[in-house]
Amino acid sequence: MNLFQDKIKQLSHPPLPKRGKEEIKVLVDQLMDKMTLREKIGQLYQAAPEDAHIEGLHFDDSHATAQSIKEGLCGSILGIHTPENAYQLQKIAVEESRLGIPLFFGLDIIHGCRTTFPINLAMSCSFDPERIEEASRIAAKESAHTGINLTFSPMVDVVRDPRWGRVMESNGEDSYLSRILGRAYIRGYQQGDLSDNTSIGACVKHFAGYGAVEAGREYNTVDMSDRHLRMYHLPAYKSCVDEDCAGVMASFNVINGVPASCNRYLLTDILRNEWQYKGFVISDYTSTFEIMNHKITTDKKEVAKLCLHAGLDHEMVSTHYITYLEELVKENEVSVQTIEKSCRRILTFKYQLGLFDNPYKNIYDDPEQYMRLPEYRKAALEMAKRSIVLLKNDNQVLPLSRDKKIALIGPAAKTNHVVGGWGGLGRIEECISFSTGMENHGYQIAAHEGCSFEGSDNDGRLMEEAYQLAQDSDVILLAIGEPDSLTGEASSRSALGLTGRQLELAEKLKKLNKPMIGVIFTGRPLDLSWCAVHLDGLILGWYLGNETGNALASVISGEYNPSGRLTISFPRNVGQIPVYYNQLPTGRPSSTGGPGDLFKSCYTDIPNSPLYPFGYGLSYTTFAYSNLSLSTDCITGEEEAVISADITNTGNYPGKIISQLFIEALSFSVSRPVKEFKGFCHTDLEAGETKTVQFAITRDTLSYLNINNEMTPENRTYKIYVGSDSTTKNYLLLKYELSEVPKTNL
Ligand code: GLC
Numbered sequence: 001m002n003l004f005q006d007k008i009k010q011l012s013h014p015p016l017p018k019r020g021k022e023e024i025k026v027l028v029d030q031l032m033d034k035m036t037l038r039e040k041i042g043q044l045y046q047a048a049p050e051d052a053h054i055e056g057l058h059f060d061d062s063h064a065t066a067q068s069i070k071e072g073l074c075g076s077i078l079g080i081h082t083p084e085n086a087y088q089l090q091k092i093a094v095e096e097s098r099l100g101i102p103l104f105f106g107l108d109i110i111h112g113c114r115t116t117f118p119i120n121l122a123m124s125c126s127f128d129p130e131r132i133e134e135a136s137r138i139a140a141k142e143s144a145h146t147g148i149n150l151t152f153s154p155m156v157d158v159v160r161d162p163r164w165g166r167v168m169e170s171n172g173e174d175s176y177l178s179r180i181l182g183r184a185y186i187r188g189y190q191q192g193d194l195s196d197n198t199s200i201g202a203c204v205k206h207f208a209g210y211g212a213v214e215a216g217r218e219y220n221t222v223d224m225s226d227r228h229l230r231m232y233h234l235p236a237y238k239s240c241v242d243e244d245c246a247g248v249m250a251s252f253n254v255i256n257g258v259p260a261s262c263n264r265y266l267l268t269d270i271l272r273n274e275w276q277y278k279g280f281v282i283s284d285y286t287s288t289f290e291i292m293n294h295k296i297t298t299d300k301k302e303v304a305k306l307c308l309h310a311g312l313d314h315e316m317v318s319t320h321y322i323t324y325l326e327e328l329v330k331e332n333e334v335s336v337q338t339i340e341k342s343c344r345r346i347l348t349f350k351y352q353l354g355l356f357d358n359p360y361k362n363i364y365d366d367p368e369q370y371m372r373l374p375e376y377r378k379a380a381l382e383m384a385k386r387s388i389v390l391l392k393n394d395n396q397v398l399p400l401s402r403d404k405k406i407a408l409i410g411p412a413a414k415t416n417h418v419v420g421g422w423g424g425l426g427r428i429e430e431c432i433s434f435s436t437g438m439e440n441h442g443y444q445i446a447a448h449e450g451c452s453f454e455g456s457d458n459d460g461r462l463m464e465e466a467y468q469l470a471q472d473s474d475v476i477l478l479a480i481g482e483p484d485s486l487t488g489e490a491s492s493r494s495a496l497g498l499t500g501r502q503l504e505l506a507e508k509l510k511k512l513n514k515p516m517i518g519v520i521f522t523g524r525p526l527d528l529s530w531c532a533v534h535l536d537g538l539i540l541g542w543y544l545g546n547e548t549g550n551a552l553a554s555v556i557s558g559e560y561n562p563s564g565r566l567t568i569s570f571p572r573n574v575g576q577i578p579v580y581y582n583q584l585p586t587g588r589p590s591s592t593g594g595p596g597d598l599f600k601s602c603y604t605d606i607p608n609s610p611l612y613p614f615g616y617g618l619s620y621t622t623f624a625y626s627n628l629s630l631s632t633d634c635i636t637g638e639e640e641a642v643i644s645a646d647i648t649n650t651g652n653y654p655g656k657i658i659s660q661l662f663i664e665a666l667s668f669s670v671s672r673p674v675k676e677f678k679g680f681c682h683t684d685l686e687a688g689e690t691k692t693v694q695f696a697i698t699r700d701t702l703s704y705l706n707i708n709n710e711m712t713p714e715n716r717t718y719k720i721y722v723g724s725d726s727t728t729k730n731y732l733l734l735k736y737e738l739s740e741v742p743k744t745n746l
Pocket of ligand 1: 078108152205284285489
């Protein structure tokens with residue numbers, strides 16, 4: 001029995017007053033008038049008590065965190081996993097520090113808390129902001145009953161390099177989509193009212209441009225033109241700022257030579273002056289300390305000065321602020337006002353959360369009753385189904401009838417390690433494995449590991465066993481890919497093949513000449529070139545979280561007709577990286593796309609096109625577009641054109657199609673991509689049914705950063721495409737005429 005159990009039992013959780021900006025400002029001013037400089041500095045520190053657990057009945061009092069909290073030298077905590085932990089530390093803050101200022105608790109709730117949803121890259125393939133908002137709301141409701149007040153999510157880094165393990169947390173390669181989905185995450189977490197007992201703050205990351213690390217190598221350099229930064233990377237963070245995210249996290253990387261944690265151009269010029277952001281900026285884990293590794297300084301005290309002056313409000317784990325700021329003020333190197341600005345932002349967030357009204361608002365004695373509710377697991381299942389992408393289905397080998405004898409073979413066949421990186425408080429034992437899901441759906445399967453993910457001495461024997469087992473099957477279902485341990489932070493790979501001896505296993509089983517379907521478990525685009533040629537069916541299963549097996553079986557059985565669409569290109573091989581849909585035309589575009597289109601921009605050995613392009617995905621049915629029409633062939637000023645298309649389900653299955661809108665400027669004052677993604681919509685169609693889809697085209701749709709760095713359309717002609725992926729050729733032409741600025745008759 002835990003010492004605090006009865007105390008936590010006595011806690012109440014009344015609805016909290018939602019205080020307005022002005023009221024909070026007054027309260028913060030009043031509190032700050034009472035605070036010493038040291039206490040103001042204390043609010044700028046986030047501790048991560050490594051051993052923040054209850055040993056026996058007593059918190060380890062010698063632990064630095066408890067002491068710093070008592071002295072008012074800690075503003076927040078990272079990494080608390082249980083209500084008891086949170087209660088114990090909050091009790092110290094509220095009852096033992098001089099002013100009783102409550103802590104806030106942050107944790108990485110990235111794709112679910114206890115109910116684990118598919119990895120974010122998988123969810124982005126649903127193109128479903130409403131369901132992503134729902135997933136985030138569920139994550140908030142669970143998190144808010146475990147003591148968590150802030151999640152370090154959404155991650156909206158735009159990623160074109162799948163060697164980077166963190167691509168799994170992203171929304172893929174497109175900036176427009178990342179803008180839309182980033183906002184959906186924030187709406188779900190914050191629910192428009194941080195004082196709500198089931199809301200948590202959202203902290204967008206990694207500001208900025210972390211998805212463009214060179215060579216996909218973790219923590220590596222980011223260097224790009226300001227134009228590229230503003231055109232492709234900043235918009236997604238900006239959209240999160242516009243959605244009132246509580247926090248922004250500075251990234252590990254340099255951006256154009258200056259580490260984000262001390263990059264005034266990013267944290268003040270852009271974030272504060274251009275975007276008018278009012279929330280707080282937090283560093284990444286020890287990223288302040290790491291500016292010395294970036295060789296910006298060799299002096300720890302200067303680290304504190306540089307980061308604070310750049311606009312960093314809250315230092316995660318490193319202690320430069322609480323160690324040196326007081327001294328820097330005495331030396332007139334840092335002003336009290338600068339410190340107070342950051343302190344104000346942290347206190348404001350705490351008032352917004354309602355922590356001064358109830359510091360224990362998110363602490364419950366029996367959180368289990370709020371976890372994994374049936375409706376949460378149903379939502380996770382529905383999202384998982386919609387995250388699955390059908391890549392190949394030759395001869396309609398799918399869906400699989402239940403009378404087939406299935407050999408389910410591969411390292412992902414029986415494992416319930418199916419959450420992927422950043423699994424929050426998810427529990428492996430609560431995950432439905434692929435084999436269990438298939439059995440739940442009435443399939444008769446013989447499951448075998450076939451080989452390990454990583455490669456082991458047993459693999460030869462395992463492969464032989466699997467081969468024997470598969471002899472007596474009608475169809476072989478491969479469960480292969482990369483292990484979930486290779487997804488997420490610190491998981492960059494130099495190669496993108498199936499890991500270990502999985503390819504050898506697949507080739508061996510291929511010799512049985514039976515229908516073979518691959519289900520790919522992965523946190524990133526892998527090199528599926530062998531699978532694309534030699535398998536009859538290919539399903540991208542990602543890492544789907546709790547409901548993995550049920551979602552896969554629902555798609556394999558045809559109960560759910562797959563509707564997922566790729567939000568990131570799949571390269572033919574690692575040498576093709578970066579490959580993405582919105583490339584520039586180059587001065588020598590290859591009409592064939594290669595290979596071997598001499599003296600044109602292409603390779604001699606592979607086509608320019610990816611194996612699978614942005615927006616691609618198959619269905620058990622087929623769809624056809626027709627009657628493309630534009631409401632006008634020219635717009636000006638704020639006018640809008642509407643492009644319409646009829647879409648028909650030409651197959652035998654009801655299904656969902658995600659229509660996509662692209663534009664292409666035939667010319668512009670700077671070179672613009674061959675396609676630009678600008679919208680999408682879902683259409684559910686019965687077999688044989690036709691519906692009309694429409695998209696509005698406005699000046700914003702056509703805008704781009706022009707030669708003068710103005711975001712605007714130009715007097716040009718544009719192709720307007722509507723189709724089912726980024727290779728669509730269905731377009732109509734639309735002119736835009738810049739309306740002359742009316743001449744005033746002075
Ligand atoms: C990690 C990650 C960041 C995460 C933070 C706190 O190193 O870069 O995404 O939110 O530390 O766990």
